[in-house]
Ligand SMILES: Nc1ncnc2c1ncn2[C@@H]1O[C@H](COP(=O)(O)OP(=O)(O)OP(=O)(O)O)[C@@H](O)[C@H]1O
């Protein structure tokens with residue numbers, strides 16, 4: 001167990017290092033001269049002299065390796081530098097924005113989990129009957145509707161038509177509901193299929209015949225026998241979906257005027273604010289890696305067969 | 312009440328309908344099991360042994376429609392026509408089941424202790440704590456060493472033989488009157504097979520249960536069973552006390568089976584061999600004797616009329632073969 005965790009941690013650190021390289025390389029190799037951009041953003045005329053001065057100021061003239069080491073050294077200490085565009089401390093901006101995105105992803109993950117378990121169980125309980133077909137239809141619809149469209153629909157339905165919920169802003173739980181639902185739709189659709197198919201497979205296993213021969217009822221078997229069997233599978237799929245929510249956040253945060261990391265990233269890209277882009281990418285990748293680590297540990301805890309291999 | 316058999320099956324027919332096919336794997340079979348008795352059911356693969364025992368107790372896989380006719384009485388109570396909710400109450404409580412493959416019969420992600428104890432909670436209405444104690448007793452009863460530690464383990468941590476002992480413990484947990492063991496040793500190592508069989512036989516005697524033992528192994532039949540039903544293509548070919556049927560087989564198929572036993576010592580683990588031809592596929596019901604295409608004694612009428620099960624007059628042995636029966640009568 002300890003062995004597994006330490007091995008997995010090392011693995012994650014290597015991945016993080018690679019991720020930092022990727023972020024750095026992407027940004028360095030992006031087209032356009034940053035110094036010119038900054039000069040223009042500062043409202044100055046980009047004369048060659050001034051551009052050169054800017055380049056010197058932000059360290060563009062140093063060798064690439066040095067720039068990488070400088071940047072990584074700062075990043076590890078939580079210093080992502082200064083936004084080219086606003087002159088603000090990127091780390092300070094990020095701290096606030098991570099909270100916003102964290103709330104978005106945590107709430108959406110919880111909602112997606114609840115909805116997918118409910119739909120999946122409905123389907124598994126009445127296989128090929130109306131509830132199953134309905135949940136299958138919903139899943140297909142949810143999985144094939146683009147997220148921005150879902151968001152627009154939510155706003156139209158809940159705030160414009162029924163005026164139940166605020167259509168934008170980040171001001172307390174009421175304002176969180178629509179963004180949560182919007183982000184949750186796609187993962188809920190995908191995960192409901194994972195639950196439904198996983199339960200069906202589990203219910204066809206020989207141990208379910210044993211359970212039946214013991215006199216257990218169908219509901220008991222579904223919850224007591226089949227559910228623990230699909231838990232590792234579900235956690236895996238949930239982890240993937242939560243990772244992908246970072247991408248969804250880039251679409252949904254601007255839609256609801258949430259100042260999260262996704263929104264920050266989008267603004268950074270738009271204005272070629274590479275310090276911001278770099279920092280956001282690194283945050284996203286770190287999030288991915290940490291989620292994967294948590295998933296692996298959770299699977300370890302829920303599947304005694306895997307636990308055995310590592311004990 | 313005293314001479315009423317524990318399990319009385321008469322003229323049982325099972326039709327299975329799936330999306331693709333309709334088969335009749337059990338066709339008019341009768342037998343009975345008394346308390347403390349062991350009945351062996353033998354027959355080639357696909358002859359309907361599993362379906363015959365599982366279908367009346369509602370243990371068919373989903374996706375199959377099961378149509379039962381005839382009569383199956385358990386402790387005098389008719390099972391055919393009984394609602395599934397009622398049959399569910401009998402499973403585990405009145406009848407315990409043991410399966411062929413102990414590797415897949417247990418839930419891999421649940422502790423063994425829970426898998427046994429839930430039986431006691433359900434059928435003996437015990438508290439979880441009392442049920443754990445009961446599980447410990449059962450694990451001891453089936454001869455497992457270090458029982459307390461086993462209860463905390465998961466199935467994959469045990470060998471096949473130990474797992475089958477756990478499956479037996481589960482089957483015994485509801486204190487059933489009847490055990491149905493479907494090839495309980497087929498999937499195990501040869502050395503373990505004899506141990507498991509001895510255990511089964513031992514608990515059956517000690518707890519005075521009835522037992523249906525489905526097997527391919529004539530050595531097992533000789534060692535464990537009181538009576539035998541020989542199945543061929545969904546029908547019973549011959550039935551009667553083991554000491555009569557094995558010593559003096561009458562039906563050509565039974566004879567073939569017994570001739571196919573390797574003559575050397577240690578018949579345990581051997582399979583049927585040496586019977587020429589293949590059993591028929593179960594599709595439309597066969598008009599005459601299902602064994603006719605493979606039978607040396609077949610006469611023209613064999614493939615025309617279905618041979619009925621007829622008592623031979625020799626101590627409860629019945630044979631479904633008019634040629635043999637008439638031969639006896641004439642002699
Ligand atoms: N789930 C099912 N769906 C459709 N047909 C089935 C199903 N189970 C059994 N059958 C049919 O019933 C026949 C008898 O099957 P059964 O499992 O009872 O044979 P068996 O005598 O137990 O064989 P084995 O010795 O291999 O266990 C099979 O040949 C098959 O045609």
Ligand code: SF4
Pocket residue numbers: 562563564600601602603604606607608609610613618631632633634635
């Ligand atoms: S009835 Fe005919 S075919 Fe069938 S076993 Fe007897 S002799 Fe053979």
Ligand SMILES: [Mg+2]
Pocket residue numbers: 360361362493
């Ligand atoms: Mg079988």
